[in-house]
Amino acid sequence: MRITVLAGGVGAARFLRGLRAAARDAEITVIGNTGDDITLSGMRVCPDLDTVMYTLGGGVSEEQGWGRAAESFTVQQELAAYGAGTDWFALGDKDFATHIVRTRMLTAGSPLSAVTETLCRRWQPGVRLLPMSDDPVETHVLIEENGSRRSIHFQEWWVRLHAAVPALEITPTGAAAATPAPGVLDAISTADFVLFPPSNPVVSIGPILAVPGISEAVRAKTVVGISPIIGGAPVRGMADACLAAIGVQTSAAAVAAHYGSELLDGWLVDEQDKAAVDDPELADIAVRAVPLYMRDLPSTAEIARAALDLAAELRA
């Protein structure tokens, strides 16, 4: 069985751990969002790719869901002493090594896909992890401050401003001119089905689908998504602030309608959102209600199994 997953950060990484347990013999390819990528202190940081890699490789901070376990922050403190640090984005010492290896390889001319492969040789995530593109894509957020509008990097909006300032527009800058990374289109076209984990539809799955060629390839497949919204609220993060920017309600049904039946064949919602099963707006999408909180590995594997079952039914 070949499964291809479009992935954001923490939610996707946790789901993937369950999927890996639920489908031990499957070949899983993960197409990671790189719209969150940012250059800080001269280091190229790929938060979503690293979260997937650290989580599946057993190095993640379980409490945070991102970054490395048992981190120290000496390098960042020293950079601050030089006036060269970034006080609003935590970069631990262990994490820095990843960014040093990545930045060095990128500077020497390696594409991000080759860098990611090298990093994964250490972490052995048990899936093939591909960046959506080797071309730089950065999600930018248009905000209004003191009456004037300016565009800032997604990370600045998300991490520094805690998404508290309304986003007027969210744009995956560079996506329209980007090319899918080597292996991405092939991983989609040869997959038995494609899964959307409970990732942010606007800033995680959205930028991946914005790379020309990817949404077309996905549309041709059986696609099952898992709602990142439960009971009208994001399970994690501030997806509501992102959905507001594109005029989509914060509900499991609205997110499915946003993707649309052209893209989505099946959609898992939590039991408390079971009204979506009979939502006439989702008539062309097979909606199923199951417990969706990823409390631990067994409950997450159950969700993955439900997604696989639905996909198998839809494909038959």
Place this chain on the structure above:
Amino acid sequence: MRITVLAGGVGAARFLRGLRAAARDAEITVIGNTGDDITLSGMRVCPDLDTVMYTLGGGVSEEQGWGRAAESFTVQQELAAYGAGTDWFALGDKDFATHIVRTRMLTAGSPLSAVTETLCRRWQPGVRLLPMSDDPVETHVLIEENGSRRSIHFQEWWVRLHAAVPALEITPTGAAAATPAPGVLDAISTADFVLFPPSNPVVSIGPILAVPGISEAVRAKTVVGISPIIGGAPVRGMADACLAAIGVQTSAAAVAAHYGSELLDGWLVDEQDKAAVDDPELADIAVRAVPLYMRDLPSTAEIARAALDLAAELRA
């Protein structure tokens, strides 16, 4: 009073601490050796500049004489886990921040002299620290292994091989094509006198003098040197292995003769080398014997005072 000092690493840095104490009102310019510079894990490392900066800025590991006090090595251990580290060269986490700032600025196009000025803004070393050149110069060592000769970076010979393999040749690669960094020639020509601290004559002072224009400028000045050799042995490091490569004996007198009277006007030797005072080979150099062990700040300041006194006499 304006004093310009050509400097290597640990010996020079300790001497400079004494000089700063002995000449509180002097404007001291330090021209640092960059022949030891090396790129490790994609980071540009300038060991001699950093040793001077950390020592005068109060951040050095006093036990080692180089590197930062109370260091940790998380980044290096993590790089090793990626197969991207250098196991023979210790790079601490605090130290890494310096290399990150430097590499980032160099990559962005800043010359090393501007980088050094930026780094010194934090450390406030109380001297003006200039790299000898903004052009890359790397000291290479020709060795013979298993019957075949190969050239390796000085650091590999010094740190990894502990200078145990004989050096057949020591070459400051790139020096002949290098230009003195901005301010270097001016700092020499406007100095009241020039000092050579007890640095390695072959791999510390040698590469500085190999940059076209510097030795000519130094020759025109009153120059006093402090012997790095006491009683036939280097006080620190493996200068004997370097001197052997250029056919110079490991003695205070032989090092003075190597510099020669064209360059050197005065030479301080330790009391146990007082025979050098009447050495006919050093007839054109004013040799003075004083206690030369830099045991602590007061004893080091005494040595600096002796050098300043000799320079003042010679200049008069």
